[in-house]
Amino acid sequence: MAFDPVKLAEDTEAFCQEVRPAEELAYAERKFNDQVVPLAKKYNLLGMNVHPEYGGRGADAVNYFKALARIGREGTTVRTFFSGHLSIGAYPIQTWGSERLKQKYLPAASRGDKVLAFGLTEPDAGSNPREMTTTYTKKGDGYVLNGVKYLISNGGIAHAVIAFGYPEGEVGTGRISAFVVDTDAKGFEAESFAVNAKMGMPTSNTAMFEMHDVAVPAENLLGTEGDGFRIALGTLVSGRLSVAAGCLGVIEDCLAEAIEYSKMRKQHGKEIARHQLVQDHIAHIEMDRVASESMVLRAAEMKDRSAAEPGDKELLRQADLLAAQAKFFTTNAAWDAADRAVQVFGGRGWSTLYRPGRHLTDVRVCRIYEGTDEILKLKIAASVLGKEWEAFK
Numbered sequence: 258m259a260f261d262p263v264k265l266a267e268d269t270e271a272f273c274q275e276v277r278p279a280e281e282l283a284y285a286e287r288k289f290n291d292q293v294v295p296l297a298k299k300y301n302l303l304g305m306n307v308h309p310e311y312g313g314r315g316a317d318a319v320n321y322f323k324a325l326a327r328i329g330r331e332g333t334t335v336r337t338f339f340s341g342h343l344s345i346g347a348y349p350i351q352t353w354g355s356e357r358l359k360q361k362y363l364p365a366a367s368r369g370d371k372v373l374a375f376g377l378t379e380p381d382a383g384s385n386p387r388e389m390t391t392t393y394t395k396k397g398d399g400y401v402l403n404g405v406k407y408l409i410s411n412g413g414i415a416h417a418v419i420a421f422g423y424p425e426g427e428v429g430t431g432r433i434s435a436f437v438v439d440t441d442a443k444g445f446e447a448e449s450f451a452v453n454a455k456m457g458m459p460t461s462n463t464a465m466f467e468m469h470d471v472a473v474p475a476e477n478l479l480g481t482e483g484d485g486f487r488i489a490l491g492t493l494v495s496g497r498l499s500v501a502a503g504c505l506g507v508i509e510d511c512l513a514e515a516i517e518y519s520k521m522r523k524q525h526g527k528e529i530a531r532h533q534l535v536q537d538h539i540a541h542i543e544m545d546r547v548a549s550e551s552m553v554l555r556a557a558e559m560k561d562r563s564a565a566e567p568g569d570k571e572l573l574r575q576a577d578l579l580a581a582q583a584k585f586f587t588t589n590a591a592w593d594a595a596d597r598a599v600q601v602f603g604g605r606g607w608s609t610l611y612r613p614g615r616h617l618t619d620v621r622v623c624r625i626y627e628g629t630d631e632i633l634k635l636k637i638a639a640s641v642l643g644k645e646w647e648a649f650k
């Protein structure tokens with residue numbers, strides 16, 4: 258069936274309207290929002306960007322990221338679930354998995370029977386994944402994995418995770434491989450972060466997991482052995498765009514909230530929207546929105562062009578760079594927009610009972626995961642200075 262962008266937008270809107278009260282209740286109770294998956298299932302959003310052959314809707318990057326931007330308005334938590342499940346979960350399986358692997362995971366993921374996650378980060382390997390210590394050995398027909406992955410979105414609710422590791426004896430060589438690991442495998446243990454230990458996103462699931470001699474069938478290798486670094490970096494292009502799109506949604510919501518509140522709230526004898534310094538905040542949020550929207554759209558269009566010409570290295574390079582630029586810009590713009598919306602709300606803004614306060618604490622992580630501000634700035638600087646000026650290799 259041909260992809261229908263209007264139907265995706267309608268279903269996304271219906272999902273967002275239904276998820277909002279559930280998210281607000283979960284936030285007030287500071288507990289995991291267990292309604293995201295069932296509602297996403299109800300509106301057939303769990304395979305938005307998965308090819309129809311594997312049970313998805315087959316959305317292109319532009320329409321997928323429009324949907325994520327709409328979902329982003331409901332909060333960084335809700336959008337992060339989709340990033341973990343689709344942008345960095347299903348995407349590498351669809352892009353580098355064998356036909357058998359795609360059939361094994363993607364239809365179930367699109368139906369919502371399998372939640373996915375992506376495990377690259379380790380306690381001692383964050384900005385530099387080469388420093389990971391997870392290892393694998395070949396055994397019989399498959400592999401055996403050992404290691405710890407840390408701060409993994411959906412990690413405690415996933416049925417399968419993408420996990421990366423070195424062949425035993427080759428740690429530090431950069432020659433990592435990527436596997437799809439079932440979380441019910443013997444020796445796999447996940448532990449979710451306590452809600453009180455988080456500064457934001459209390460309604461999300463973030464977890465660490467340990468693999469002790471976890472047996473993985475040979476068919477669960479992504480690409481070929483040694484492809485892991487390429488797969489991780491390629492997946493981050495998709496992941497960074499999803500974060501950027503979600504942050505655009507955060508900005509849109511902050512703008513809507515600031516407009517509505519400032520037109521209603523009166524101080525010094527008039528609506529605060531009539532005070533020029535309040536208008537300064539609103540003008541800045543609007544500029545955050547306009548600039549972010551064009552950067553996300555441009556990066557998504559390039560992602561689509563690159564996907565249409567998979568052998569074109571220059572298109573791939575541009576898609577990678579535009580995604581990094583969009584992610585760096587929009588995450589900082591969303592932080593600025595949330596901060597300004599909090600200021601417009603005054604004392605109420607400081608409370609997480611109101612949307613700007615929740616956006617502010619939740620969106621902060623977007624400047625850390627999927628490439629920190631610093632790593633992205635170094636990448637962007639190297640793109641204009643030239644490869645020989647790269648601050649790190």
Ligand SMILES: Cc1cc2nc3c(=O)[nH]c(=O)nc-3n(C[C@H](O)[C@H](O)[C@H](O)COP(=O)(O)OP(=O)(O)OC[C@H]3O[C@@H](n4cnc5c(N)ncnc54)[C@H](O)[C@@H]3O)c2cc1C
Pocket residue numbers: 341375376377378380382383384385407408409410411463622625626627628629630631632635649
């Ligand atoms: C809520 C949440 C969800 C996450 N979800 C996932 C997930 O689903 N999957 C996953 O694999 N990971 C996930 N992460 C992990 C995230 O990607 C890492 O936290 C991030 O990459 C940074 O790594 P780190 O925390 O080890 O920080 P570090 O790498 O230790 O960095 C600490 C600081 O040093 C700076 N720094 C490091 N190296 C350099 C350098 N060369 N030059 C300049 N500055 C540098 C960094 O920018 C940062 O400011 C998640 C994290 C959080 C908080």
